[in-house]
Amino acid sequence: MTYLTRNPIPASDLLAEVAAPQCGGTCLFLGTVRDAPADGGVTGIEYSAYEAMAVAEFDRILAEVRRRWPDARLAVRHRLGLVPTEEASIAIAAAAPHRAEAFEACRYVIEQVKKRLPIWKKELRADGTTLWVDPEGRPAVVGPEGTP
Amino acid sequence: MQVRFFARYAELAGCETTALAVAVPATVADVVAEVRRAIPGAAALPERLLAAVNMRHVKLDAPVGDGDEVAFLPPVAGG
Numbered sequence: 001m002t003y004l005t006r007n008p009i010p011a012s013d014l015l016a017e018v019a020a021p022q023c024g025g026t027c028l029f030l031g032t033v034r035d036a037p038a039d040g041g042v043t044g045i046e047y048s049a050y051e052a053m054a055v056a057e058f059d060r061i062l063a064e065v066r067r068r069w070p071d072a073r074l075a076v077r078h079r080l081g082l083v084p085t086e087e088a089s090i091a092i093a094a095a096a097p098h099r100a101e102a103f104e105a106c107r108y109v110i111e112q113v114k115k116r117l118p119i120w121k122k123e124l125r126a127d128g129t130t131l132w133v134d135p136e137g138r139p140a141v142v143g144p145e146g147t148p
Numbered sequence: 149m150q151v152r153f154f155a156r157y158a159e160l161a162g163c164e165t166t167a168l169a170v171a172v173p174a175t176v177a178d179v180v181a182e183v184r185r186a187i188p189g190a191a192a193l194p195e196r197l198l199a200a201v202n203m204r205h206v207k208l209d210a211p212v213g214d215g216d217e218v219a220f221l222p223p224v225a226g227g
Contacts (some may be wrong), residue, residue, distance in 0.1 A: 089227070118224055
């Protein structure tokens, strides 16, 4: 699977990848770049990665999902490069025979991504300045999917 | 061994990759010490660093060998 992309992520592609007749529940998570007017406005975020390790980490996370939820089917994409406000930086689709597994598997992937994936983001502010986002150093993180 | 810096750390170090000679057996902490000695900009790196060896997260006491790739990672911000 190609986990990393520099293009907009079509959610329908991920839904098609996980669709299967035995699945009765599908969960789709999108993390989107959000504006932060209180911080002067954010027009987009530039994502960069240790790409080979990000792929290896996604492989490991999905292997963990297969062990914990053997019937779940997963598809995931993370975007790199400039992502404008409102567009998705990450998409995760999880399908399973029942909804509980789909929700749990999907939640597991995004939480592990937040902890482990070697990806960094630089905010592009409305005034033309840029700022590396440090989720540990700045409690009021500006970025996709809310607080750290 | 090959040492890599990413994102803000690459800006501070002034390079994305460099080759360093560190006497083995060594740990990641030994590599950090050599990085600080050999790369002027590395003095600005924080005291506590996240590291990966051969694309796996490790602690600073993890062993490193001659052919290993050691990466220093700013706090991750994916998702």
